[in-house]
Amino acid sequence: MSSNHLYLVDGSGYIFRAYHRLPPLTNRHGMPAGAVYGFTTMLWKLVDDLHKADGPTHLAVILDASSRTFRNDMYGAYKAHRPPPPEDLVPQFPLIRTATRAFSVPCIEEEGLEADDIIACYARAALAEGWQVTIVSSDKDLMQLIEPGLDMLDTMNNRRLGRDHVIEKFGVPPELLGDVLALMGDSVDNVPGVPGVGPKTASQLINEFGSLDAVLQNAETIKKPKLRESLLAHADNARLSRELVRLVCDRPLPEPLDALKLKGLPPEPLREFLAEQGFKSLLLRVGGEGQPGRSVLAEPAVAAAPVEIPEEPAFDHKSYECVTSEATLDLWITEATAEGRVAVDTETTHLDAIRAELVGVSLATASGRACYIPFGHVGDGLLSETPQQLPRELVLAKLKPLLENPSVLKIGQNLKYDLILFRRAGIDIIAYDDTMLLSYDLDAGLGGHGMDDLCKKHFSHDTISFKSVCGTGKSQITFDKVSLAQATEYAGEDADVTLRLWQRLKPRLSREAATRVYELVDRPLLAVVAEMEMAGISVDRAELSRLSADYAVEIARLEGVIHQAAGGPFTIGSPKQLGEVLFERMGLKGGRKGKSGVYSTDVNEMERLAAEGIEVARLVLEWRQLTKLKSTYTDALQQQINPVTGRVHTSFSMAVAQTGRLSSTDPNLQNIPIRTELGRRIRDAFVAAPGHVLLSADYSQIELRLAAHMADVPQLRTAFAEGQDIHNLTAQELFGTVDRDTRGRAKTINFAILYGISAFGLAGRLGVDRGEAQAIIDRYFDRFPGVRNYIALTVGQVREQGFVTTLFGRKTHLPGIKGKTVSERQAAERQAINAPIQGTSADIIKRAMVRMGPALAAEGLTSVKMLLQVHDELVFEVPEADAAAASTVIRRVMESAAEPYVRLSVPLGVEIGTGPSWGAAH
DNA sequence: TGGTTCACG
């Protein structure tokens, strides 16, 4: 006997009832949420009953996918006059899906079928396997399904409904209920039935004659004249009604029964959902905190009125106040507190937040109203003495309560920088917005998001340039040497502009459906990335130095050989000289390229020559690799070690990449070599602190998985679900055979798809002619028609709207789609194909990063530090003893990072390694 | 400053 027990929740039915039975609650943001709250508690109780006697082992929520079904084809008026759902219930419908996903419970809906039918199909299939079935609903139509092994549960009053209930209520057993319902009809659903026949008469008739058919056949014998006439006149309607109430139970299951297995409560997605909804009491049950946040669940898709641009004063540098007395400082702080929001900007001695020292802080409380509070100015040591200013400790002590006040919103431009500086001064900024990120999430692809760009774009105003204040080049001074008068104009303007930008950008967020990606991804990520930058990573200087020396010896040797072969010394690193030496002095074959008229000497060209047996070409390639490694990595990294922390602190740019990725600078730690053995050695120089290990966690082939999901390619989805080798599968589909050659070609093609394919490009990479490449592409599209469809839809979308979006709603604008030249437009098309995939991958890992800290903390793993992100990889520093426990949490958070807002039809795979160095952790 | 090359995903 099977101990499986499947619970099928009639989601749509539930919320209609919950809506009418529960008080009209709203969530923290004034959005109606009563039905969702009821649904959430109900689902919670069910999931919690896992393994209890008679509790579920398998669970699914079933929803109506569409209003049109086969019943409309049978009878046009079916459900035609159903009143529209109440206005404050409508926005709750999509939340039902989100709530369900937050519990990691499957949410099933199918075009053309009503929820009742899907429930019937699952019930039938589960009973056939010998399972117990419980339908969570009190819908009368579903009661037709009751039989031994299947009951219903009314969660509103916690009643089990069985055969007895049906007999009591309708006077007939479940197997005859359909006949009764057909006679009764249903005015809400517009099932016609027979006029004048209600529940009492219907059950009486069925009991008397035994079935609907018998009733209709014997209608003439009925005594009551009115009833007899009505039955005779509406016999056809009764037969039609019988079909309308009959549940379909023979359709294929959208998800197999096993997929409905209940897994228990998943902490992160659930916590996020509850926090966003503001369901505080429920949140306490999962051990989350009631963090202030904004609801981002309902993105209003409504076309918005244009943003009103308030009257604003012109920019006036002279109006900004320089704060040098305690009393004035207090006034500004009081004003900012009363206002509830304040723009903040820091002035420092350095661009690098880890090394910079604070010099002053500027605040703005309204357009045109800003001040500068200097405390670290020293004068230039010649003409001006150290100016009169408030002491640093006093200013910071006064600012601390303001900056840490959760009910005053701090607004910054590139706030990550200021966050780090304040953190280093013992101040934790909470409750913040960042205008750079606002602009990034609204206008990615439409230009830069730096203050200067934004000010010009939104206010047609040129900010005071840093150059004009601090000079440039050799005579450049640090900000602490700038006069207070100049500093006040410059710093005051920065805060003023930031506040004005916020007023301009913030209201657009919800109008343009960017709230979700801002609130759920980029804004919370800012503090996480700041933390990572401060943590830094340890590198072994001696090891780098050894590598540099090794490389130097080899480079010198190669230079000698190359010069000798070339018949004289020249600058190998100069593409111009190298081209001339190879193609003129040595007379090799090759062509000019590009407008600059320089011979191409890139890898492809040199490899071509090397393959032809030209030894110099091979040596040049080797020389290039070594000089690259030495100058970019082994030499440069040693310079980048921070003398105070002894570690390397990169800076992650959060608003540069068009697709939503991070980028890394000073130094770039996202392009440390790994592909060649020689370069890989550099990774061994990235080491863990004593007593720790480095842990590297990689999403495996995340972009191909996302492509399989987004383009809906069943073969690829199945392959990922079953852990097959994806390139082998493609090789099999395209070439009918799998060997090293076809697998390699398939891999190239899979990547080509992600990047927006062209026959020419593929031909070049595969070394075949264009016709053959085109044939391969055609075959790919035939085998995976979803991909062709995805490309067509995406390109259509970008042409129409000018942007594409990720699964989380992140936009990439592609103005090039309306470009003048064909090549510009085609380039935009390729970007359009790639951006949603690359961008969704970026969204997912960012969400994992946001959740990682709390998830680790919940397991007591507070010493685990996240150090780096490399697009699909996260690198952590972990106390040796915590490695196993940390792996478990990290894997869980990364694999579930899309939930609950996005439910992927492919699993996300994560590979984890640990070791004393980054190299060893792979 | 722009062009070229090459390191990464």
Add this chain to the structure above:
DNA sequence: GACGTACGTGAACCAG
């Protein structure tokens, strides 16, 4: 028939 030709980054170097 021409247009060009795989997506996203950052750093170092040369040459003007």
